[in-house]
């Protein structure tokens with residue numbers, strides 16, 4: 001990702017994203033995350049989902065300056081994950097307000 005045509009990122013550089021990704025990898029191994037997974041609920045739609053089908057999602061995407069902190073990480077089912085990926089961040093925000 002480089003400069004130009006970047007509507008959403010506010011000066012988030014690759015280095016920062018790499019750092020946050022590495023942090024997320026560590027957190028994935030943590031007891032905190034394992035406990036969250038064991039609840040088996042998608043943060044977004046609230047659907048009961050087996051732990052192995054839940055993914056780690058950054059509520060504020062890393063590309064928009066979101067960090068890998070506990071407050072910004074959520075369990076996400078495949079459906080929400082796909083939906084979120086297919087939408088623009090603004091569309092997703094709108095969707096979540098409903």
Ligand SMILES: [Zn+2]
Nearest residue numbers: 042045077080
């Ligand atoms: Zn979901």
